[in-house]
Amino acid sequence: MSLSINHKARVLEVPGIRQFANQLVRFPNAVNLTIGQPDFPTPSSVKEAGIRAITNNQTSYSHNAGMLELRQATASFFKDTYNFSYDPETEIVITNGASEGIDSVFRTILEEGDEVIIPAPIYSGYEPIIELCGAKVVYLNTADTGFLPSPERLKAMVTQKTKAILLNYPSNPIGVIIQPELMDELVALLENQDIYIVSDEIYSENTFGSKHCSIASYPQLRDRLFLIHGLSKSHSMTGWRIGFILGPKKLMEHVLNVHLYNSICASLPSQYAGIEALTNCREVPATMNVEYIKRRDFVFERLTSMGLDVVKPNGAFYIFPSIKQFGMPSYEFATRLLHENGVAVVPGSAFTEHGEGYIRISYAYAMPMLEKGMKRLEQFITALGKHPISTKLVSSSSADK
Numbered sequence: 001m002s003l004s005i006n007h008k009a010r011v012l013e014v015p016g017i018r019q020f021a022n023q024l025v026r027f028p029n030a031v032n033l034t035i036g037q038p039d040f041p042t043p044s045s046v047k048e049a050g051i052r053a054i055t056n057n058q059t060s061y062s063h064n065a066g067m068l069e070l071r072q073a074t075a076s077f078f079k080d081t082y083n084f085s086y087d088p089e090t091e092i093v094i095t096n097g098a099s100e101g102i103d104s105v106f107r108t109i110l111e112e113g114d115e116v117i118i119p120a121p122i123y124s125g126y127e128p129i130i131e132l133c134g135a136k137v138v139y140l141n142t143a144d145t146g147f148l149p150s151p152e153r154l155k156a157m158v159t160q161k162t163k164a165i166l167l168n169y170p171s172n173p174i175g176v177i178i179q180p181e182l183m184d185e186l187v188a189l190l191e192n193q194d195i196y197i198v199s200d201e202i203y204s205e206n207t208f209g210s211k212h213c214s215i216a217s218y219p220q221l222r223d224r225l226f227l228i229h230g231l232s233k234s235h236s237m238t239g240w241r242i243g244f245i246l247g248p249k250k251l252m253e254h255v256l257n258v259h260l261y262n263s264i265c266a267s268l269p270s271q272y273a274g275i276e277a278l279t280n281c282r283e284v285p286a287t288m289n290v291e292y293i294k295r296r297d298f299v300f301e302r303l304t305s306m307g308l309d310v311v312k313p314n315g316a317f318y319i320f321p322s323i324k325q326f327g328m329p330s331y332e333f334a335t336r337l338l339h340e341n342g343v344a345v346v347p348g349s350a351f352t353e354h355g356e357g358y359i360r361i362s363y364a365y366a367m368p369m370l371e372k373g374m375k376r377l378e379q380f381i382t383a384l385g386k387h388p389i390s391t392k393l394v395s396s397s398s399a400d401k
Contacts, residue, residue, distance in 0.1 A: 030342040031373040038236040049276035053269040064260035066094025073278040090249040098230035098243035110135040114163035121355030123172040164196035170203040173360040175313025203316040205234035205285035295363040302374040324357040341380040
């Protein structure tokens with residue numbers, strides 16, 4: 001007898017982001033601009049809180065929803081920052097990072113045959129989770145609308161199969177944010193649609209020039225909205241794996257059940273660190289943003305000086321320049337850039353077919369690394385200009401194979 005595995009798991013592939021990051025072991029002198037990993041250390045007092053927890057043997061299980069003190073700190077943070085309230089006892093679940101939060105929500109609400117609308121280009125980690133639930137992703141192209149979702153186009157895409165829409169703003173990979181005027185339009189549309197809203201706002205504290213507008217601040221969507229968040233980006237705590245889900249009580253009791261069978265609870269020392277981050281280190285993101293703005297401005301100016309068409313990001317720490325003028329698939333462009341000039345970026349095709357013709361650069365890295373990377377990228381582009389490429393653009397699916 002031949003044993004088989006789940007056919008949905010069989011077709012999973014390593015995401016394009018990791019495909020290039022993982023190659024770097026073979027290019028020790030390459031400049032890595034692939035991963036959205038803040039290069040700042042976790043704040044000292046946060047680390048000390050985690051150390052104290054371990055020293056004091058606070059290493060057991062917590063409540064499945066997370067320590068009540070951490071849930072209270074989470075509720076307090078959002079109340080103080082965005083002026084909306086969630087009950088820490090019944091409407092907040094602490095997860096093993098935002099990724100596990102997304103997985104728990106989708107496994108709670110999705111069934112076979114459901115569809116989820118997602119504006120694209122978009123982070124590649126959503127679609128596999130949705131498909132493992134037996135549902136299908138329908139992408140809303142934003143490449144021709146300033147990388148922002150068109151309410152009219154969204155309305156036309158909703159069908160009887162639509163179960164949810166997922167929003168990710170500030171966005172990965174572009175770094176755009178939704179201003180209040182557009183958010184008002186989207187909410188006016190969504191309040192008349194019988195679908196769930198899942199909002200991944202992990203980059204909300206990394207905005208430049210204007211405050212993040214959270215869709216959770218609209219009470220008319222409250223009964224079917226899930227807010228996904230965490231401390232990975234705001235406090236440089238990617239490895240601590242602390243995320244949170246906020247949602248209405250009637251739905252969160254089911255999310256909690258899915259979460260507890262998935263992972264029991266989040267790491268207890270990390271939860272103590274999370275309490276410190278949300279209580280005494282709220283100024284940390286603003287401090288990091290000062291440096292991110294310098295890095296963004298530098299990279300943006302260098303890219304435009306190279307003649308690349310690029311939208312200036314106002315959130316997160318990614319920039320998404322167009323490479324269409326070179327007439328080659330983004331996967332080929334990124335591969336050649338790494339092999340020939342030692343710079344690792346992520347091909348736009350990793351962010352759905354709507355990202356083809358672009359590359360993603362992370363400027364979460366220190367200035368010396370960015371300076372070296374931009375210099376090498378310019379040398380690569382200059383060489384391409386001397387030897388024009390005739391390769392036609394291909395779809396992301398074929399480029400990634």
